[in-house]
Amino acid sequence: MTPAPTTEDLLRACAPRVLGVxxxxxxxxxxxxxxxxxALLAAAxxxxxxxxxxxxxxWLVTTAGRRLTDHWRSENARRRREDVVAAQAELVxxxxxxxxxxxxxxxxxxxxxxSAPSQVALxxxxxxxxxxxxxxxxxxxxxPTMAQRISRAKSRLRGAAFPRGADRSRVAAVLHVLYLIFxxxxxxxxxxxxxxxxxxxxxxxxxxxxxxxLPDDGEVTGLLALMxxxxxxxxxxxxxxxxMVPLADQDRTLWDRAAIxxxxxxxxxxxxxxxxxxxxxQSAIAAIHAEATSTETTDWPQILxxxxxxxxxxxxxxxxxxxxVAVAEVSGPQAGLALLDSLKSDKRIAGHHRLAAVRAHxxxxxxxxxxxxxxxxxxxxxxxxxxxxxxxxxxxxxLGR
Numbered sequence: 001m002t003p004a005p006t007t008e009d010l011l012r013a014c015a016p017r018v019l020g021v022x023x024x025x026x027x028x029x030x031x032x033x034x035x036x037x038x039a040l041l042a043a044a045x046x047x048x049x050x051x052x053x054x055x056x057x058x059w060l061v062t063t064a065g066r067r068l069t070d071h072w073r074s075e076n077a078r079r080r081r082e083d084v085v086a087a088q089a090e091l092v093x094x095x096x097x098x099x100x101x102x103x104x105x106x107x108x109x110x111x112x113x114x115s116a117p118s119q120v121a122l123x124x125x126x127x128x129x130x131x132x133x134x135x136x137x138x139x140x141x142x143x144p145t146m147a148q149r150i151s152r153a154k155s156r157l158r159g160a161a162f163p164r165g166a167d168r169s170r171v172a173a174v175l176h177v178l179y180l181i182f183x184x185x186x187x188x189x190x191x192x193x194x195x196x197x198x199x200x201x202x203x204x205x206x207x208x209x210x211x212x213x214l215p216d217d218g219e220v221t222g223l224l225a226l227m228x229x230x231x232x233x234x235x236x237x238x239x240x241x242x243x244m245v246p247l248a249d250q251d252r253t254l255w256d257r258a259a260i261x262x263x264x265x266x267x268x269x270x271x272x273x274x275x276x277x278x279x280x281x282q283s284a285i286a287a288i289h290a291e292a293t294s295t296e297t298t299d300w301p302q303i304l305x306x307x308x309x310x311x312x313x314x315x316x317x318x319x320x321x322x323x324x325v326a327v328a329e330v331s332g333p334q335a336g337l338a339l340l341d342s343l344k345s346d347k348r349i350a351g352h353h354r355l356a357a358v359r360a361h362x363x364x365x366x367x368x369x370x371x372x373x374x375x376x377x378x379x380x381x382x383x384x385x386x387x388x389x390x391x392x393x394x395x396x397x398x399l400g401r
Contacts, residue, residue: 007047010056011040012129018060019126020101022068023108024162030154031071032064033126039064040129102127103213106206107163110173111156118153119177125150128202139184171214175223175279178207182227190384194244200231218274221266222283228263229286232256244391248295260290278314281306300329317349321358333365353382357392364399373399 015036022032039060053059109123121139124130136146163170185199207224214220236250267283274280285306292298307323320343328336340359349355360375376396380389 007044007052010052011043011060014057014060015040015129016102016105016127017057018064020105021061022064023105024101026068027159027162029108029126029157029160030151031068033154035064035067035071036060038067101162102209104163106174106210107170108157108160110170110177111160112173113156113160114153116177116180118149118156119173120180121146121150122153122157123177123206124181124202128206130202134198171217171220174210175219178203178210179223179279181206182230186230187388188385192386193242194238194385194387195234197234200227200234203227204231216274218270219277219279221270221274222277222280225263225266225270225283226279226286228259228266229283229290232259232263232290238387242387244387246391247289252293255290260287263287264291276309276313278310281310281313285310298329300326304330317343317346318354321349321355324358324362328362328365333362336362337366351382353379353388353392356382360392360395364395369399 018039019032019036022035023029026032042063043056043060047053047056106123106127109126110119114122121135124135125132132147132150133143135150136143139146182200182203185196185201185203187194188196204224204227207220207227211217211220211224232255233247233250235256236252236254237245239245263283264287267280267287270280271284285303288299288303288306304323304326307319307326310319311323320339324336324339327339337359340355340362343349343355356375356379360372360379363372363375373396376392376399380392380396383389383392
């Protein structure tokens with residue numbers, strides 16, 4: 001055995017592989033997940049004292065398998081006990097190393113029978129290794145509420161077949177869940193902080209894992225590039241006291257150049273060889289912003305072209321909202337406002353605070369301070385994020401003065 005300086009990181013990395021092995025052999029996601037949690041607790045208490053085993057994944061699989069056997073024995077499930085004992089012999093360390101079921105576990109957590117919130121919660125729990133308390137805190141809900149959500153999700157997976165390989169529909173669901181986790185971390189929908197680095201860091205870690213397992217998938221690469229390029233601006237997005245700083249006013253010397261270089265390299269590579277997809281296009285747009293020295297030197301015509309393509313292949317109101325900003329930069333704020341008018345009847349975004357915020361910005365550019373102030377106040381009323389609300393209120397107050 002050898003010393004383990006990073007036991008927590010090692011356990012987090014091993015956990016999805018261990019759970020994948022157990023679910024693949026036995027099914028019963030909920031019982032397997034409980035057994036893995038018990039094994040992780042045992043490792044967290046014994047490894048720092050005794051050292052990390054030569055094969056930590058195999059140790060965890062064996063320990064979790066025993067917990068599973070004990071659980072079924074305690075329920076007097078003789079038939080299942082015999083199956084488990086027979087299968088236990090297969091759960092040896094060398095076999096564990098032959099395959100990595102983490103991607104399949106991601107697919108299982110993103111089962112179509114689950115709602116998007118349940119997919120996110122279960123992914124963070126089973127693959128990300130976060131505790132129920134951590135997930136509840138991330139989404140600002142009580143721990144019992146999150147525990148019930150995760151429990152219901154695991155129950156709905158009872159009897160679901162363990163995925164074999166990667167079908168495109170499930171890959172898309174996995175990427176959507178990872179995108180949702182990152183988006184919530186990048187700009188929290190509510191609460192006192194603009195940014196949740198625990199969520200963005202975890203989303204990037206899981207997307208790196210997906211990229212390692214599916215290196216030739218252009219959309220996996222595009223999503224990873226998008227996350228890296230977006231996260232590169234984190235240090236410049238708020239002042240020391242937590243106030244929001246818009247893109248145009250950010251100190252770009254604070255941007256993470258290593259993350260930008262990696263993101264640009266990823267998107268450049270995938271655009272040259274993979275079929276075009278929405279995440280690749282969004283990462284290409286993010287790359288243009290990342291490489292510009294200021295808002296004025298940004299290649300807005302190129303960004304608008306990319307948004308035009310994105311609108312054709314994956315239309316949605318948020319894309320139209322962002323495209324309106326690019327239109328305003330290229331053709332003037334009135335043209336951008338005209339595009340925003342097309343969203344008034346779209347129920348998916350008609351009452352969203354970001355629609356009012358973009359309208360306020362464009363109205364301000366047209367030298368219409370009264371209308372801009374009213375839109376800023378409307379946007380401020382619509383957001384539950386305190387940094388966003390304070391920023392929008394400050395813009396309205398400035399115009400009022």
